[in-house]
Amino acid sequence: MPPPTFSFSARRRLLLGGAAAVLIGGIELVCTLPSAAAAPSAADLGVFDDAAARTLLAACRTLFPHAALGDAPYFECVRGIDSAARADAGYRALIGDALARLPADFAGADQAAREAALHRLDGTPAFQALRGAAGKLYRNPAVWPHFDYPGPSLGFGGWVDREILDLDWLPPAKRQLAAGTPS
Amino acid sequence: MSRRFDLNDDGVVVVIGSGAGGGTLSAALAAAGVNVVCLEAGGQVAIEQDLPTMYGRVKWADPRRAVGDLNPDLPVFIAKAVGGTSIVWGGVALRIQPHEFAARTTYGAVAGTSLADWPIGAADMEPWYALAEQRLGVTGTHGNPFLPDHNNATLLKLGARALGYAQVSNGHMAINAVDRDGRPACRQFGFCAAGCVIGAKWSSLHAELPKAHASGRFELREHAMATRVEHDDAGRASGVVYVDASGVRQRQRARAVCIAANGIETPRLLLLSASGRFPRGLANGSGLVGHNYMTDLLGRVIAIMPGRVDNYRGTTYSSLVADDMRHDPARDFAGGYLFVPRGIHLPTYVNEPRADGWGAEYAAVMEAYPEMASAALIGEDMPVHENRVVLDGETLDQHGNPIPVIHKRYHDNDRALMAHGLARAAEIYRELGATEVFTRASNVAIHNLGTCRMSRDPGDGVVDAHGRAHEVPNLYVSDGSQFVTSGAAPPTLTIAALALRQADHIVGALRDGVI
Numbered sequence: 001m002p003p004p005t006f007s008f009s010a011r012r013r014l015l016l017g018g019a020a021a022v023l024i025g026g027i028e029l030v031c032t033l034p035s036a037a038a039a040p041s042a043a044d045l046g047v048f049d050d051a052a053a054r055t056l057l058a059a060c061r062t063l064f065p066h067a068a069l070g071d072a073p074y075f076e077c078v079r080g081i082d083s084a085a086r087a088d089a090g091y092r093a094l095i096g097d098a099l100a101r102l103p104a105d106f107a108g109a110d111q112a113a114r115e116a117a118l119h120r121l122d123g124t125p126a127f128q129a130l131r132g133a134a135g136k137l138y139r140n141p142a143v144w145p146h147f148d149y150p151g152p153s154l155g156f157g158g159w160v161d162r163e164i165l166d167l168d169w170l171p172p173a174k175r176q177l178a179a180g181t182p183s
Numbered sequence: 184m185s186r187r188f189d190l191n192d193d194g195v196v197v198v199i200g201s202g203a204g205g206g207t208l209s210a211a212l213a214a215a216g217v218n219v220v221c222l223e224a225g226g227q228v229a230i231e232q233d234l235p236t237m238y239g240r241v242k243w244a245d246p247r248r249a250v251g252d253l254n255p256d257l258p259v260f261i262a263k264a265v266g267g268t269s270i271v272w273g274g275v276a277l278r279i280q281p282h283e284f285a286a287r288t289t290y291g292a293v294a295g296t297s298l299a300d301w302p303i304g305a306a307d308m309e310p311w312y313a314l315a316e317q318r319l320g321v322t323g324t325h326g327n328p329f330l331p332d333h334n335n336a337t338l339l340k341l342g343a344r345a346l347g348y349a350q351v352s353n354g355h356m357a358i359n360a361v362d363r364d365g366r367p368a369c370r371q372f373g374f375c376a377a378g379c380v381i382g383a384k385w386s387s388l389h390a391e392l393p394k395a396h397a398s399g400r401f402e403l404r405e406h407a408m409a410t411r412v413e414h415d416d417a418g419r420a421s422g423v424v425y426v427d428a429s430g431v432r433q434r435q436r437a438r439a440v441c442i443a444a445n446g447i448e449t450p451r452l453l454l455l456s457a458s459g460r461f462p463r464g465l466a467n468g469s470g471l472v473g474h475n476y477m478t479d480l481l482g483r484v485i486a487i488m489p490g491r492v493d494n495y496r497g498t499t500y501s502s503l504v505a506d507d508m509r510h511d512p513a514r515d516f517a518g519g520y521l522f523v524p525r526g527i528h529l530p531t532y533v534n535e536p537r538a539d540g541w542g543a544e545y546a547a548v549m550e551a552y553p554e555m556a557s558a559a560l561i562g563e564d565m566p567v568h569e570n571r572v573v574l575d576g577e578t579l580d581q582h583g584n585p586i587p588v589i590h591k592r593y594h595d596n597d598r599a600l601m602a603h604g605l606a607r608a609a610e611i612y613r614e615l616g617a618t619e620v621f622t623r624a625s626n627v628a629i630h631n632l633g634t635c636r637m638s639r640d641p642g643d644g645v646v647d648a649h650g651r652a653h654e655v656p657n658l659y660v661s662d663g664s665q666f667v668t669s670g671a672a673p674p675t676l677t678i679a680a681l682a683l684r685q686a687d688h689i690v691g692a693l694r695d696g697v698i
Contacts, residue, residue, distance in 0.1 A: 063541040064533070064549065115542050122539075131541055135533040138549070139235055147552045149495065149529035152232035154380055158370030159496045164333040169490025174341055174615060 044075075045082040047092060052099055053078055058107035059098070060134040062114040066146065073143045074134075081133045091129060098126035186402045188220050193436040195220045196689065197423045198443060199409045199452065202267020203678045204662035205443030206387025206395070207318075211686035213398035217693060220435055221395070222407040222425050224444075225263035228270065230378035234531050237377040241270060245580050247447070251570075251592040253478075254626045258589050261445050261631065265405055266388025268445065268629075269675065270378045273500040274385065275523055275561075276321040276357040277672035278312050278680075281305035282510055283518070283563070286668040289510055290517035293596055296565045297475050298517075301667040302639040302648040308680060315680035319357040319385040320364055322501075328360045329353035330369060333497030336524040338488065338556045342611035343504040343522070354503035354523065357385035357676070366390065373526050375499035407433075410582055412440050412456040412465055412658065420465075420658040426582050439689060439698050443661035443682075446476065446631025450572045450664060451587045453635070453645075466635075466652035471645050473572040475636050476589065477669045478628035480520065480597055482560030482605050485527075485536045485621040486612030487551045494557055499526040504611075507604065508671045516599035519671040520562030522608060527557050536621040548619070556612060560604045564632075564669045565594040572634050591628070630674050635664035649688040650681060657698040661685055 042050040060077040085092035101124075102117055103109070109117070121127040137143060144151055153159060167175065188195050196212055198205045201223040209219045228240050241262035249258035262268040282289045284301040292298070316324040323329050330353055340351045358375070361368045369383040382389030395401040406428035413434070415421040422436040442449045450473040456465035464472050504522040511519075527535055529552055536548050570592065574585035593601075605622035612620050638644025641653035650665050652658040661682055663674045670677070692698045 065543050065546045066550065111543055118541075131539070134541075138533050139530040144529060147529050147550070148493075149552060153370075153372045153374070153496075154232050158372040159333070160369070160371040162371075162496075164371065164493070164496040165337060167334055167337060167490065167492075169488075170341070170615065174345065 044079065047082050047085045048078075054107040055099055055102055056081055056095070058114060059102070059118065059130055060137065062111060062118055063131055063134040064137050065111060066143075068146055069143055073137055073140045076140055076142075077134050077137055080136055084133070094126050094129045097124075098130050101126065185396050186218070186399060188218060188402050190433060190435050192218075193421070194218060194438050195435070196439045196441060197222065197435055197437040198441045198661065199423065200224075200267060200443035200445065200448075200662065201265055201392060201403060202262070202387050202443065202445065202662070203269040203272070203675050204682050205441070206266065206269065206391035207679045207682040208441055208443060208661045208686050209401060210391040210395040210398070211683050212689060213395045213400040215686065215690045216400065217690060218400045219395065219402070220437075221401065221403045222409050222423065222435070223265050223267075223403060223405050224408045225265060225267075226405045226428075228264045228378075230270070230380050232372065232374040232377055232380065234374070234377050234528055237271065240264075241378075246578060246586045248575055248578065248586060248588045250588060250590045252626060253589060253591050253628055257627055258591070259447055259628045259631060261447070261629070265403065266386050266392065269386040270388050271376055272386070272675055273523070273673070274356045274358045274375055274498075275500050275503070275673045276316065276319055276355050276385075276676040277503075277521075278308070279670035279672055279677050280508060283668060283670040284308070286518070293517050293565060295567065295594060296596070297568045298566060299636075299638070299643065299667050302637050307648075308684075311680040311684040312676070314683050315676055316355075318683070319390070319676065319679060320359055321676070322354065322356045322358065322360050323352065324355055327363070330356055330358060330360045330498050330501040331371070332502070333371070334492045335494035335497070335526055335556055336502035338492065338615060339504060339522060339524045339558050339611065340502055342614045343506075345614045346607075346610060348504055348506045350503075350505035350508075352503050352505070354501050356498065356501050358498060358501070359383045364390065365393075369498055371497045373495050373497055373499060374528075375526075408582060409444070409452055410455060410584055412442070412452060414458065414460065414465065414655065418460055418655060420655055438693070439657040439659065441659040441661040441685070441689075442664075445662055446634045446664045447572050447587050447589065449660060449662055450634040451574065454574050455584055461654070466645055466654045466658055468654050469642055469645060471636060471643075473634050474568050474570070475566040475633040476570040476572055476591060477564040477566055477630075477632040477666070478591065479630040479632070479669050479673065480560070480562035480564050480593075480601055481625040481629065482520075482562070482601055482608070483525075483535060483623055483625055484558045484560065484605065484608040484612070486556045486609075486617040487548065487619040488554050488556050488612070489616045489618060491553045492556045493553055494524075494526050494555060495528050497526065500524060500559070507607065514603065516596045516603065517565070518563030518596070518600060520560050520600055520604045521671055522558050522560055522604075522611075525557045525559040527555070537623070548621075556617070558608055558611075560601070560608060561671065561673055562600050562604055563671045565596045566633050566636075566668060567592070567594055630663065630669070632663040632666040632669050632674060635660040636667050637665050638667070650685045651688070659685060659689070
């Protein structure tokens with residue numbers, strides 16, 4: 001089976017809309033991006049209430065804002081914070097500290113205002129905990145198509161015998177230097 | 184066939200650690216007819232193509248304290264698993280250069296360092312390096328073909344050539360480019376750092392431990408954490424106390440003991456083994472056990488290019504820019520460094536451009552993931568006496584033993600080398616049109632060296648030129664702890680070559696009845 005190919009056009013469509021068709025080995029799969037309809041709710045959480053969940057969700061999006069991504073992958077980060085807080089009282093206190101230091105209207109503010117609020121926490125253990133949790137956004141396979149990252153290569157046998165030397169954008173003069181056998 | 188040896192069998196050689204040093208040594212000893220019991224602190228791990236999962240699965244997570252420049256939360260990343268850190272190593276298999284074995288002579292005095300020459304030189308090591316390269320199947324040596332090109336490697340090489348670099352190649356990798364030694368050719372998965380799912384990359388797990396088992400003279404005990412090396416009334420190592428998988432303390436008697444527990448745990452074990460006869464720690468008459476800790480210098484380079492790179496495709500680190508490995512007295516630092524490409528997967532990319540990046544501007548860098556090229560700098564780290572591994576005065580680990588405290592401050596020479604190399608790396612990518620380049624020195628050590636250094640004179644080091652403790656004639660250090668200097672190359676090929684050389688020495692010593 002050939003590897004998944006993500007063309008620029010697929011990526012742009014992903015950037016523009018909530019769904020894109022990506023051609024994988026002749027089979028058209030529809031990658032539906034999570035939409036804002038999957039609203040965060042404390043009903044899914046064990047530790048945090050609705051207000052806290054909204055603030056944490058806004059914090060995760062503020063830390064790594066990708067406009068084309070819906071709330072669902074960010075809410076996965078919140079879910080991660082919640083389960084870690086359930087298991088570890090120290091972590092729960094750290095996150096509680098972060099929540100206490102953020103303004104009450106944090107979730108409703110714009111990106112610039114939220115960044116300013118988070119800047120006041122930067123360097124604290126509470127901030128480190130938040131950033132660490134929000135950074136797990138990129139581990140979520142649901143967001144990989146947006147970054148044209150295909151994930152594991154075992155399923156299609158690796159990149160061997162495939163064109164993985166395709167620097168077409170390099171000026172030919174620069175590409176010339178690549179010719180010749182390894183020294 | 185795996186063997187079982189009795190705890191009271193004092194004819195066995197006990198090897199502590201099953202990684203690049205311990206696994207290679209075990210396999211070589213067993214092949215030569217020596218009975219070997221290998222104690223491994225970790226267990227078997229399943230390998231999958233998921234870096235965060237694998238790092239969590241293999242990580243040595245026992246508590247440690249860091250003082251100085253290393254990351255306080257994670258000063259050192261090594262593996263606790265059958266096969267050790269060789270599971271997740273990159274595969275860059277280079278020799279320490281001839282002039283680096285004579286570092287003190289070549290560089291002259293470097294103030295504030297404990298720089299010394301090795302008691303062995305390139306000529307002593309030549310046959311063992313050759314044997315190790317053949318054994319590991321190093322590409323571009325002994326007729327082994329090179330690995331193929333891919334975008335990320337090619338960009339590094341193109342940029343370097345454009346700047347006039349000449350020692351630019353597809354590198355010397357302990358990764359099969361063709362099927363050999365019962366292991367398949369690389370399929371360019373791009374997950375070398377997660378462990379190779381098919382064993383195309385040489386590791387103790389895939390290449391050495393199977394040979395050891397096949398000898399019929401080898402027993403591997405998993406989840407066996409060595410806590411003390413004991414000695415007899417004559418001051419000879421007599422056995423190893425360890426905590427087994429059930430948490431029960433056991434004692435394996437031994438004819439000789441070889442410690443290959445990585446550069447933190449090896450000196451820690453010697454310090455934990457202090458006795459009335461060796462009050463400062465076993466084999467520590469020189470007081471140098473734990474001292475002269477080196478990490479290698481590791482730099483990270485991320486470049487956003489004007490077109491797509493897709494740098495997760497293909498062998499993670501294959502290819503090499505070696506010109507700067509030389510020592511150049513005209514530069515403002517001693518020693519040298521190299522560049523290798525470094526593939527990065529999206530799940531771990533978030534901490535690469537900057538360890539603390541966030542916000543809209545940083546998210547834009549994350550969006551540029553497909554256009555990202557990346558390289559690593561590896562460079563010589565000066566030995567400094569005060570950089571050391573000691574036992575903590577307060578905190579105990581799960582077995583009731585003091586945790587290690589790792590003191591590491593980078594020397595001015597290290598900073599000058601790193602600044603020089605990172606600036607050169609940025610030039611390489613800007614030459615090809617990079618729009619942004621992020622460079623930084625890593626503060627997580629993955630190579631741990633020098634903490635039981637070799638010396639000719641017992642006052643100047645812990646072990647002799649064969650890794651044998653000056654003070655304990657049947658006790659060996661069999662990992663990177665033996666290194667006198669780090670050299671610019673990653674340590675693994677040298678660790679394997681020293682293990683083969685040491686195995687030959689031990690076989691001779693056993694035959695002659697010396698141990």
